[in-house]
Amino acid sequence: MSGCRTSVGIYVDVANIAMNGGYGMQFDVLREFACHDNAEVVRLNAYVAYDTARAEADPNYAEGQRNFHSSLRDFGYKVIQKDVKRYTDAEGTAIAKANSDLDMAVDMLLQSEKLDRVLMLTGDGDFVQVVRALQNRGCRVELVAFENVSSELRREVDMFIPGWLIPNLLPIRGAPRGAPAWGEIGSRVRGVCYYHKDVEGYGFMRFLDRVDADLWISDTRRKDSPYKTAYFHDSYLLDHLEPGEIPNRDIIFEFDLHRSLRNDGLEARNIKVVARL
Structure with a gap:
């Protein structure tokens, strides 16, 4: 790795992004975006939720998840799997949850020693203190998200760009095959x-x-x-x-x-x- 190039780490809370407007996001385009100033990506972490019970009962779900995770690995991402846990709250409501926040926060803090910039994909305001810690360690922190993005998190990062605005990151729905490329007349x-x-x-x-x-x-x-x-x-x-x-x-x-x-x-x-x- 060249000493003069900016080193970047990408950290994606896949479930958070998918549930908040980013379903269908192109992870290869995300990697290209992370290199927007001729930087070099050295860490690519994708935190995914996996429902073991559903996978056992639904072969289509299991196959779909395997294919998705394989695609992520093909693009160079490390897939960090968090199993869905089920429990019943005090009111008797069944809840399924797989929270990757802690794993993602710890990884960013530990790995930031080798990074100049961190690109986060999440809208969760719980990461505000993590952003401050990363900045105090000398890292520039950039945020990409779609909907339900914490206003405090947006203010805290060094740059926030809505994922909608990044060319081709989220495909245009209903775009016909062979349509003009983003930015061309007719696109x-x-x-x-x-x-x-x-x-x-x-x-x-x-x-x-x-x-x-x-x-x-x-x-x-x-x-x-x-x-x-x-x-x-x-x-x-x-x-x-x-x-x-x-x-x-x-x-x-x-x-x-x-x-x-x-x-x-x-x-x-x-x-x-x-x-x-």
């Missing part, structure tokens, strides 16, 4: 509204066009920005929004990219709200 992408005029009825969407070292350069007027801008008219909005609700970086939109008829820029059409953070 469907996700972004946020950063400017809007209520009275005039128009605004601008910003979306991540490519992943590189300059993710902080959000001003699309700069040539080195990895982001692009698309104009839209309010008539292109498929969902009702209250006046003053946008611009809002916590509302994630999905839209089609078209060549603008007004200039050489882009237009966003068929705009749909896909998430509210």
Whole structure:
């Protein structure tokens, strides 16, 4: 490993992500994203829940889990399995739970000695103190998550990026085979509204066009920005929004990219709200 390259560790709470908007996430794309500044991934940990009782009763579940875990290993992830435990609470309600928080926290803290950056995938606010400990050890901490993300955790990390916005991390539902690649004319992408005029009825969407070292350069007027801008008219909005609700970086939109008829820029059409953070 080259001494001048940034070393990165990826830590994924698979169950948390899958239950909160990230089902179907592409783990190979996640690995590529982690290297956004020519970094080198040295740890890839995926914490999974496994229901032994269900596996014994349901061969399809067991086979599906084996295939999923094998795919993770093919992409270089170490699969840390946490068995589902069943118990009955004080009110007599049966509960099944597999909590990987402690395992993930301990691994991040111990392995951070060899890391420059930690990329976490979870929305759990219980990791706030872990983030502080990692930062105190000199690690930069980045967070990727989809829905139900702790606001305190978002504030504590060095960078938070909604997984919806990372190109191809979560496939576009219903996209036909052979559809244009993310960012091309005719493609469907996700972004946020950063400017809007209520009275005039128009605004601008910003979306991540490519992943590189300059993710902080959000001003699309700069040539080195990895982001692009698309104009839209309010008539292109498929969902009702209250006046003053946008611009809002916590509302994630999905839209089609078209060549603008007004200039050489882009237009966003068929705009749909896909998430509210």
